[in-house]
Amino acid sequence: MKTTMKTMKTTKTLLTIGAVAGLSFTTAQAAIVTWDDGAANDNWSSGANWDGGVAPVNGDSVVLTPTAQSLLDYAWTIESGQSLTTTATGFGDELVLQNNSSLTLATGGTMDIAFMRPRFSSGGDFTIEAGASLDTEVYGLGSFSADLTWIADASSVTTWNNSTTNAGQFNIELDTLTVDLTSYAVSGESSLTLVDYANAGVLTTTFASETITGTGGWDSLTLGADPFGDASNLEKGQYFIDYSTGSNITLLLHVPEPSSTALLGLGGLALMLRRKRS
Numbered sequence: 001m002k003t004t005m006k007t008m009k010t011t012k013t014l015l016t017i018g019a020v021a022g023l024s025f026t027t028a029q030a031a032i033v034t035w036d037d038g039a040a041n042d043n044w045s046s047g048a049n050w051d052g053g054v055a056p057v058n059g060d061s062v063v064l065t066p067t068a069q070s071l072l073d074y075a076w077t078i079e080s081g082q083s084l085t086t087t088a089t090g091f092g093d094e095l096v097l098q099n100n101s102s103l104t105l106a107t108g109g110t111m112d113i114a115f116m117r118p119r120f121s122s123g124g125d126f127t128i129e130a131g132a133s134l135d136t137e138v139y140g141l142g143s144f145s146a147d148l149t150w151i152a153d154a155s156s157v158t159t160w161n162n163s164t165t166n167a168g169q170f171n172i173e174l175d176t177l178t179v180d181l182t183s184y185a186v187s188g189e190s191s192l193t194l195v196d197y198a199n200a201g202v203l204t205t206t207f208a209s210e211t212i213t214g215t216g217g218w219d220s221l222t223l224g225a226d227p228f229g230d231a232s233n234l235e236k237g238q239y240f241i242d243y244s245t246g247s248n249i250t251l252l253l254h255v256p257e258p259s260s261t262a263l264l265g266l267g268g269l270a271l272m273l274r275r276k277r278s
Helices: 002-029 257-276
Strands: 032-036 063-066 067-070 077-080 082-084 094-095 102-105 110-117 124-127 134-138 146-150 168-171 174-179 188-196 201-204 209-213 239-242 248-255
Touching: 082 146, 094 124
Parallel strands: 032 063, 063 082, 067 094, 077 102, 082 110, 094 110, 102 124, 110 134, 124 146, 134 168, 146 174, 168 201, 174 209
Antiparallel strands: 188 248, 239 248
């Protein structure tokens, strides 16, 4: 009996040590990596451009510093609890999305930098999950495009802000917009603020294309007419992207109530049965 209890205590001790060691390992892996522009090129993938000689990986936090440009040339995620920040202001830390790059701001992540844009090529992806924090002074100002995707949770999206007192600019040029509503559970009239540059900011141009996906039980949302600032004039199953304020981009929705969707489904079934009998 004593031997058994001793064995159990030893096992418990080893498990505790293992858990602590695993926690320490995980914590050690989450590094803070600072841009020092030490390589002959400006690529993120070049280790010499970072203070520790190693390019950032998922799980790291990144600090940008004043530099002509840094080129994101691979897929990188700002994970929950991690961040992408800067010591620069204005145009001092230009982050360039390359055509082979993919930047994801995950739920719980923070991105607060001065300047980002697609510059030398089109096709970079920026995915913004709900429940994150996103702030830039300047976006765009180029002749190339990126693919911007907002992923909603049950009731909201992450709003892209300009909270600085500097004059912000948001220029989406030829960018494409996708809003994924797979998890969105709000029925009836609602609105989702995608961009808010109201604090000393200005928006120019509109998205080159707008796609709304993942609308659950409802087949699809179709583009409605200008609802003059809210969703009250939209018919069921319609959406509208409102740029009218000059500083905000808002997705206005009129998602049918679940009961309405069910009735529409029953009506379609009844019509099919009637045709079959005739």
